[in-house]
Amino acid sequence: MTSTLDPATSVEAPSASGPATYSRLVLPAMAANVFLLSLIQTVVVPALPLIGQQLSVSATTVGWVATATMLTASAVTPLFGRLGDVFGNRRVILVVLALTLVGSVLAAVGDSIAVLLAGRVLQGASFGLFPLAISVLRQELPLARLHHGMSIAATALGFGSGFALVATGVLTNNGGDYHRIFWLTVAASALMLVLSAIALPRRAGRGGRVxxxxxxxxxxxxxxxxxxxxxxxxxxxxxxxxxxxxxxxxxxxxxxxxxxxxxxQPLIALSLLSHRPVLATNLASLFVGYGMFSVFLGATYFVQAPAALAGYGFDASVLRTSIEFMLPGTLLAIPLGPISGHLVGRYGARPVLLSATVLGVASMASLALFHDHSAEFIVALVAGNAAIAVAYAAMPALLVRYVAPHDTGIANSVNSIMRTVGGAIGSAIVITILAASAETVATPIGPVSLPTEGAYTAAFALGAGAFALAALLAALGFRNTEPHEVAAA
Structure with a gap:
């Protein structure tokens, strides 16, 4: 393959089976894009009550601030993956980032729920960045660095979510203006747009119809x-x-x-979805997505519960929740990318996924059984964050192993949708369990409705069950299969 890269920004590939040269900026740019979509997905979650208060809207209405991006993602992510295959990933990534930037600006400057929702709808385009990033890495990196690169990019999902929780806690501390979190997404979107424009080489797509x-x-x-x-x-x-x-x-x-x-020329070949390793990877993504939101939502609500009234919890403020309980797992995600890539390259993606999901089971079981002391709770949260980060680092490698190169974008798009569906189901079930168990507690300032401790135990136990199902898929879903079988289907 003839390279058009600037020699000052490229290095020789260590493998003759990959590109002759590759840009040093491609991997950081793609990891940064994945970080951005995770940031946008999660940054509003801790701030929803504050947004509702400052815009004077009900909890039901403000819930659409989180739902809007998810609905956009479900509608456009597969399309963006296919567009990248046909017209070239660079062009589509820049369009997605431009839409995300416009949406971020709308959310940052608007003072009504209608404008905020319009911005969040546009921000939902960012979910298409993950499959596009994996396609770019498969095309641009030499084979010797591919697992390493994909693991770093995928680990940015967990790091971005953790960073978002911490950043929101800092920016909205003591009732700070909610617009601050969207100015953060404006700065991040603009930076990623510039970085991607510089880093990505101009390559034509493979053509075809959409x-x-x-x-x-x-x-x-x-x-x-x-x-x-x-x-x-x-x-x-x-x-x-x-x-x-x-x-x-x-x-x-x-x-x-x-x-x-x-x-x-279908958007998604049915043979791709029915191929056992691809199906197993997608279902595992759904269950890990469920577990991820069981960790984030359940733990966030639990640690902020007033111990004197509820009989559990740590009376944590939003800022303390972010710094003491969420930050350790977020920091751990930074070295997990390279470590996961090394493990995938040495042992294979399936054993890594299996190990991560087993760790997820242990983490959620610990949260369900041992939550009387903050130290044990933090250790379980760190383990849960590690399990999520490593599991998602292994999944792109599995898909790359079992799908043809021209199906990389759409295969990872489907996997992203499964993660979104799993997260939505996890959020809904956790909220439903907590709300259904709520009991009224008398206080000097009036009655307060609080979930029971047993409701949190049940929510964490269901999260452990989701990780266990993902572990079964990792153990049994890839036996007696050969790489790229689907390519010949």
Whole structure:
């Protein structure tokens, strides 16, 4: 392959089977983009009550600030992955970053819930950055550095989420203006746009057609699925709207499958989804996504509970929650990228995924059983963060092993959607369990509704169960399979 890179910013590849040269900036740029999407996904979660207070809107309304990006992601992520394959990843990444920047500016300058939601819808485009980043790394890095690079980029998911929790705690301490968190995303989006424009070489896509109709149908089906998942605890799980949307999701997604089987160049080849290693990786992503939000949401609420009233918790402020409880796991994610890449390269992605998910089971079980002292809680949180980071570092390597190069973008897009669905289900179930168990406690300033300790134990135990299912998939989902079998399907 002939390189057009500036010699000052490129190095010789150590493997003849990879590109002749590669830019030193490609890996940091792609890891930074993954960090950005994780930052945008998580940064609003601790600030939702504050946003509702400062905009004078209900908790139900402000919940859409988190839901809006998820719905956009479900609609556009597979499309962006396919567009990157067809027209070139650099062009699509720059468009996605521009949309994210515009959305961040809207959210930062607006003073109404309508403008904020419009900004969050545009910010949801950032979820497409993960599959695009993995496609870039597969195309640009030599094989000798590919596992290392993908692991660093994937680990940025966990680091970005942890950083977002810490940053939100600092920026909104003592009732600080919520706009500050969106100015942070403005600065991050602008930086990533400039870095990507400089780092990414201009390469043409492989051509072909884009199945826009398939993308529209898939997006509609995923929105119909995620909307009741994310709002069911407010609407009621047996409410007519909730049940109708679940039914609609089933019909539309089945129609998508029929449409893809009859399309010459489908958005997603059904053989890709049915291939056992790809299916196992996607289901593992869903269960780890569930576990991730069990950790983040459950732990955040637990540590802030007033111990004198609830009989549990650590009376932590938002700032203390961020610094004392969330920061250690966030800092650990920094070296986990290179370590995970080394482990994947030496032992393979499947054993690494299995080890990470077993660690996740232990972490969540510890949170469920041992939560009387802050030190033991912090250790369990650190282990949970490590499990999530390493698990997601292994998954791109599994997909790269079992899908053809031209399917890298769409395969990782589907995996990202599964992570989003898992996170949405995890959030909904944790919130539902806590709300259903809430008991009224009398205080000098009036009654306060608090979840029971048993509700947190149940939520953490379900998180352990999700990690256990992911571990079973890692143990059993890849036996007797050969690399790239799907490419010949």
């Amino acid at each position: 199945d826009y109709l398939g993308a529209l149908v898939l997006g509609a089906g995923l929105v119909a699925l995620l909307l009741p998942v994310s709002q069911g605890h407010e609407w009621g799980w047996t409410a007519p709207t909730t049940l109708a949307l679940f039914g609609l999701a089933v019909v539309v997604l089945l129609a998508f499958g029929v449409l893809q089987s009859r399309t010459e």
